[in-house]
Amino acid sequence: MLHQYRLQTGDMLKLILLSVLTILVLTEDLVLQPRYLEDVPQTRVVGGEVARPHSWPWQVSLQVQSGRTFFHTCGGSLIRTGWVMTAAHCVDRPRTWRVVLGEHNLDSNEGTEQIISVREAFVHQQWNPNSISSGFDIALLQLSTEATLNTAVQLAVLPPSDQILPNNNLCYITGWGLTSSGGSLSNSLKQAYLPIVDLQTCSSPAWWGSGVKPTMICAGGRFNSGCQGDSGGPLNCQVGGRYYVHGVTSFGPAARCNTFRKPTVFTRVSAYTDWINNIIG
Numbered sequence: 026m027l028h029q030y031r032l033q034t035g036d037m038l039k040l041i042l043l044s045v046l047t048i049l050v051l052t053e054d055l056v057l058q059p060r061y062l063e064d065v066p067q068t069r070v071v072g073g074e075v076a077r078p079h080s081w082p083w084q085v086s087l088q089v090q091s092g093r094t095f096f097h098t099c100g101g102s103l104i105r106t107g108w109v110m111t112a113a114h115c116v117d118r119p120r121t122w123r124v125v126l127g128e129h130n131l132d133s134n135e136g137t138e139q140i141i142s143v144r145e146a147f148v149h150q151q152w153n154p155n156s157i158s159s160g161f162d163i164a165l166l167q168l169s170t171e172a173t174l175n176t177a178v179q180l181a182v183l184p185p186s187d188q189i190l191p192n193n194n195l196c197y198i199t200g201w202g203l204t205s206s207g208g209s210l211s212n213s214l215k216q217a218y219l220p221i222v223d224l225q226t227c228s229s230p231a232w233w234g235s236g237v238k239p240t241m242i243c244a245g246g247r248f249n250s251g252c253q254g255d256s257g258g259p260l261n262c263q264v265g266g267r268y269y270v271h272g273v274t275s276f277g278p279a280a281r282c283n284t285f286r287k288p289t290v291f292t293r294v295s296a297y298t299d300w301i302n303n304i305i306g
Contacts (some may be wrong), residue, residue, distance in 0.1 A: 073198075073215040073216050073217025073218075074215065074216060074217070075213045075214070075215060075216075076129075076199060076213075076214045076215060076216040078129040078135075078177075078214075079127065079129060079137065079176065079177040080216075081197075081199045081214070081216070081259070081261060082127070082176070082177055082178055082179035083102045083103045083104070083178075083179055083180060083181035083259065083270065084100065084101075084102065084128070084199050084200075084214060084258065084259065085100060085101035085102060085103055085109050085111075085124045085125065085126055085128075086100070086101075086124065086125040086128045086131065086201065087099040087100065087101045087109070087111055087115060087116075087122060087123075087124055087166075087257060088122065088123050088124070088125060089120050089121065089122055090120065090121035090122070090123070095123055097131055097201060097255075098115065099111055099112065099115035099116075099255050099256045099257035099258070100199070100200045100201075100255035100256065100257045100258025100259065100274065101115075101124060101166070101257050101258065101259075102181040102258070102259045102270045102273075103124075103126060103172060103178065103179070103180055103181060104165075104180060104181050104183060104270075104301070104305075105180065105305060106171040106172045106173075106174065106180070107167060107168045107170075107171040107172070108165055108166065108167060108168065108305055109124050109143075109165070109166040109168065110163070110164075110165055110166075110181075110270075110273060110294075110301070111163075111164050111165075111166060111256075111257035111258075111273065112162050112163065112164065112256045112257035112273050112274065112275055112292065113148045113149055113152040113154075113161065113162045113163055113164045114152075114154060114162055114256065114275075115164065115256055115257040116143075116146040116148060116164050116166065117148050117152065117154055117164070121142075122142070122143040122146070122166070123140055123141065123142045123143060124140075124141055124143065124166065124168065125138055125139070125140050126138065126139040126140075126141070126172050126177075126178045127139050127175075127177035127178045128214070129213060129214050130212050130213050130214075131201060131212040131213075132212045137175075137177035137178075139172055139173060139178060141168045141169060141170055141172065142168070142169040143166045143167070143168060143169070144167045144168060144169045145166075145167045146164055146165075146166050146167075147164060147165045147166075147167070147304050148164045149161040149162075149163050149164065149297070149300065152164075157236075157275075157276050158235070158236040158237070158238070159238075160238045160240045160241060160292065161240075161292075162273065162275040162276070162292045163273055163292045163294075163297055163300075164257075165301065165304050165305065181259060181269075181270040182267065182268070182269050182270065183269065183270060183294055183295075183298070183301070184262075184264070184269045184270075184271050184294060184295045185295065185298075186295055186298035186299070187295050187296065187298070188271075188295045189224075189293075189295070190221045190242070190262055190264070190271060191221065191223065192220075192221060192222065192223035192226065193220045193221060194220065194221040194262055194263070194264075195218070195220065195262065195263045196218075196219050196220060196221055196244050196260050196261060196262040196263070196271065196272075197216045197217065197218055197219065197260075197261045197262075197268075198216070198217050198219045198244070198245075198258065198259075198260055198261070198274065198289065199214060199215065199216045199217075199258055199259060199261060200214070200215060200255035200258040200274070201213070201214055201215065201255060219244035219245040219260065219288070219289060220244060220245070221242065221243070221244050221262070222243040222244060222245070222246050222288050223243075224237065224239060224241075224243070226243075227243035227246075227288065227290075231286055232246065232286045232287070232288075233287065233288075233290065236290075237290060239293075239296070240292070240293050240296040240297075241275070241290050241291060241292060241293055242260065242271060242272045242290070242291040242292075242293045243288040243289070243290055243291075244260055244272065244288055244289055244291065245288040245289050246285065246286050246287060246288030255274060256274050256275065256276075257273060257274060258273075258274045259272065259273070259274075260272030260273070260274065260289075260291045270294060271291070271293065271294055271295065272291025272292060272293060272294060273291055273292040273294060274289065274291055275290050275291055275292050276289075276290050277289050277290065
């Protein structure tokens with residue numbers, strides 16, 4: 026049975042005002058709350074450019090099986106011939122995974138690809154999927170066979186233990202996806218310039234506040250460079266003329282990827298040197 030109600034003019038105005046206030050509160054919550062990049066609308070490399078093929082030869086496409094087909098879902102970095110580093114939230118559920126190395130265009134076979142299944146996923150033991158800002162968003166994937174190194178497939182260089190980069194240090198995020206917020210999808214690997222935002226700035230109330238921990242890295246936070254890149258993919262930072270993978274892409278703002286003063290947040294690789302070495306042996 027349908028019930029009809031008559032609202033007086035005053036009641037109607039109160040209802041409209043309440044609805045507007047509710048929308049404002051929800052909108053503010055969407056902007057400020059962190060969210061994994063794979064769950065953010067219009068994420069992945071935004072405002073960047075197509076990378077020169079194989080210019081980031083440690084970049085991995087992590088793919089998950091659905092039916093008889095595998096789909097790209099996250100990024101990763103080849104750190105040993107038999108090991109890939111990615112985000113914990115990409116692999117914390119039992120699925121069938123594979124990695125594709127030497128990839129540039131996901132839709133074409135360029136003859137440089139190496140497709141290797143994942144034998145086992147090692148998720149950090151302190152990872153809590155219900156608490157994004159707690160950190161520990163890092164995982165290691167043991168491959169079923171070792172990769173063959175060549176011009177298209179190389180190992181990432183990891184930073185020294187506990188190294189922290191200065192504000193505005195030159196870094197690039199890489200991954201597959203949108204070229205601009207609201208833009209069209211591209212299957213070619215993208216790169217985008219994301220300078221480091223130091224912890225003091227990023228953890229201030231006007232930025233991410235207490236949601237950012239010392240074991241994380243912030244990069245970007247401008248209108249054309251926030252929340253870019255696939256989860257699990259690398260933050261490639263130049264130090265002494267060489268690129269090191271300093272970050273694993275973790276989360277960004279819930280509302281949209283390029284939000285002012287809400288930079289992409291990465292797991293700081295140099296905070297997990299001992300853990301990585303203990304797993305790999």
